[in-house]
Amino acid sequence: MSSIKWWDEKKYSAILLNGFKGFVDWPLFRNVWENAQCKLCADGAANSLLAETKEKFSSVNFVPDAIVGDLDSLDELTRIEYQKANVAIIHDSCQDTTDLTKCLKCLEKIPLSNPVFVFGAFGGRVDQSLSSIHSSLLFNHKRIYLMNKECLSTVLQPGNSSIIINEKHEGPICGVLPIVQSKTVVSTTGLKWNLDNANLSYGSLISSSNKAVDTVVTITTNQPVLWTICFKNVS
Numbered sequence: 001m002s003s004i005k006w007w008d009e010k011k012y013s014a015i016l017l018n019g020f021k022g023f024v025d026w027p028l029f030r031n032v033w034e035n036a037q038c039k040l041c042a043d044g045a046a047n048s049l050l051a052e053t054k055e056k057f058s059s060v061n062f063v064p065d066a067i068v069g070d071l072d073s074l075d076e077l078t079r080i081e082y083q084k085a086n087v088a089i090i091h092d093s094c095q096d097t098t099d100l101t102k103c104l105k106c107l108e109k110i111p112l113s114n115p116v117f118v119f120g121a122f123g124g125r126v127d128q129s130l131s132s133i134h135s136s137l138l139f140n141h142k143r144i145y146l147m148n149k150e151c152l153s154t155v156l157q158p159g160n161s162s163i164i165i166n167e168k169h170e171g172p173i174c175g176v177l178p179i180v181q182s183k184t185v186v187s188t189t190g191l192k193w194n195l196d197n198a199n200l201s202y203g204s205l206i207s208s209s210n211k212a213v214d215t216v217v218t219i220t221t222n223q224p225v226l227w228t229i230c231f232k233n234v235s
């Protein structure tokens with residue numbers, strides 16, 4: 001059984017996606033980012049990181065290890081500033097992959113890069129939010145935590161998963177969502193509305209706006225599903 005305790009990860013990587021604003025005011029982001037083994041900015045996310053940390057923080061811990069993408073959104077001044085700080089600029093011109101996929105591919109070459117926290121995975125454009133889930137499915141051998149200020153989501157692979165709830169910081173609102181175009185049968189424990197060999201599919205049944213009522217939630221599934229849980233306090 002796979003056991004998930006995102007809040008207790010010790011060695012991990014972090015990716016910042018373009019469009020995530022106001023993140024340096026979020027203590028959870030600062031803690032995760034500063035302690036990551038490897039920090040990557042996806043293209044234009046480096047612009048936001050530089051602007052926000054320059055205004056409020058001088059810590060070198062905010063400097064990424066690399067900026068990855070097709071670099072169409074990277075400002076020249078940002079590039080110059082980070083090159084002075086010995087940040088690697090990795091150009092990947094492929095137009096068939098997203099910046100998140102490019103970053104995850106880059107992490108494949110780095111030891112101790114698993115699991116991965118991805119900030120700015122949701123919000124804004126729906127197609128970009130869905131593409132974050134798609135990227136997670138492509139790298140199903142990694143534990144990838146997709147995050148914004150409201151919630152954390154992660155893809156659960158087929159089999160049994162045990163999710164340890166940190167009641168101080170998350171819950172009770174949660175969900176179990178189908179994400180592949182195959183028959184998805186799910187059973188759960190620890191939820192207000194548990195599933196018992198339920199066939200999840202859009203247009204029939206999904207488990208959204210559920211509630212965790214136990215400190216341990218178990219999910220058994222025959223196909224990948226998305227587990228999502230809301231944060232209690234983002235200030």
